[in-house]
Amino acid sequence: MSSLPAESIREPRVLVVGQIEGAVESTVNNGASIHSCRHMLEAISLAGHERFDAIFVVLNGLDAHLESALMTLRRASHGARLVLLATMAEEVRARGLVRSVREPRNVADDYLLCPVSTQELLGTIAPSEAPAVPAQTADAARLSELERLATEDDLTGLKNRRYLGEFLRQILQHATREGFQVTLLLFDIDDFKRYNDAFGHTVGDRVLREAALLIRRCCREHDVVARIGGDEFAVVFWDRPDLPANPHEPERRTAAEHPRQAYFMAERFRRQISDSNLSSLGAGGQGTLTISGGLAAFPQDAQNAEALFERADQALLEAKRQGKNRIVLVGRESNP
Structure with a gap:
């Protein structure tokens, strides 16, 4: 397991699973403790022993038995928010996993399109999950909305x-x-x-x-x-x-x-x-x-x-x- 540099007084804890290169763009002064691991089995073990506010899973390279692996990770994660990181080609698959329900919860809570910044990652954590960084979370949410507007046609709702x-x-x-x-x-x-x-x-x-x-x-x-x-x-x-x-x-x-x-x-x-x-x-x-x-x-x-x-x-x-x-x-x- 490796850690990405971050600075914060009260740091929300974040885990990124999979091939982080090209998926997450590192930034300075993230206001979070961001950890990463390559393999799903390692992530499941880590999530069972430590508490994270959110877990981000890079879809690329995690094809085998993905839905079952995500549900196992969710059960081990003590209620952490589970977000998928997908390329544009994987967006439909990510959307399907978010919609898929395996009792008692959805397979995943949300998805983001890669590459993403660590600020965008933090923007998916609700203020109650990360009370020390509400301003940063709000900024990231606004950034996410601006990015959506930048890729959609405002008249028809289609992509631009x-x-x-x-x-x-x-x-x-x-x-x-x-x-x-x-x-x-x-x-x-x-x-x-x-x-x-x-x-x-x-x-x-x-x-x-x-x-x-x-x-x-x-x-x-x-x-x-x-x-x-x-x-x-x-x-x-x-x-x-x-x-x-x-x-x-x-x-x-x-x-x-x-x-x-x-x-x-x-x-x-x-x-x-x-x-x-x-x-x-x-x-x-x-x-x-x-x-x-x-x-x-x-x-x-x-x-x-x-x-x-x-x-x-x-x-x-x-x-x-x-x-x-x-x-x-x-x-x-x-x-x-």
Whole structure:
């Protein structure tokens, strides 16, 4: 076990479990006694003999029997707050563990996205758990809220361009290590300016919110949906290695074959938004709204995030040239 330097008069005690490098950014004057250990068994033993206000578990590298291990750690920890530290690619899994209930408590209390500062760690400890640092806790809570606002689109509630760029970079690194496929969809609403001119910007904003809600419903929970500007949206479809294969998804015969499931989800959204009775557009709104989109896949169409974005944008432009209201795959002039 090792200790990170910290200064405090009344120090809340914190334990960080797992590969701390790259997950927690060390800061000075933390106002806490922060300890770390590499292995879950060591953490369970330590939590049974010492009391901690909060325990943070880095998900990376802790795949085997994770839920059972977390419950064992919780039982040994004398009521300490249990928070997961996850990369963007692990966010859906972390959210599921927080929601999962194993009597008498949830598997975990909360999660944070890595990398985090020690100030953010302390911000998850309630003031009653760390009475000596309420000002610092409040500052960390405000910082956490600012970071949330910095990664979300305030109009639609989707992720924003900043989050999309960082997530795409991280997920492509993860895909390279794990050998799975990532597909990027870029789309926009056809002739959106016409709706703003005809109905006003307030109605235009409502259309964007309704479109955002519909695309979110058409995607899987772990896919990332973002609004990247104006009426432009992006979706990152990716294969979670920890999920079993979908028996209803057509088997991919070669590594170079385009992602059929991502295409079918994009097509489903295109058809649904065209068929939707959009309340914002009044009685004549149904069937008036269409989208055009472009799909590109990693690694077959591009080798990095910037190139993948460029290829998907090229496919989107091709969809416009072909007459709009369609989804185009990179390198394919016809639908699969």
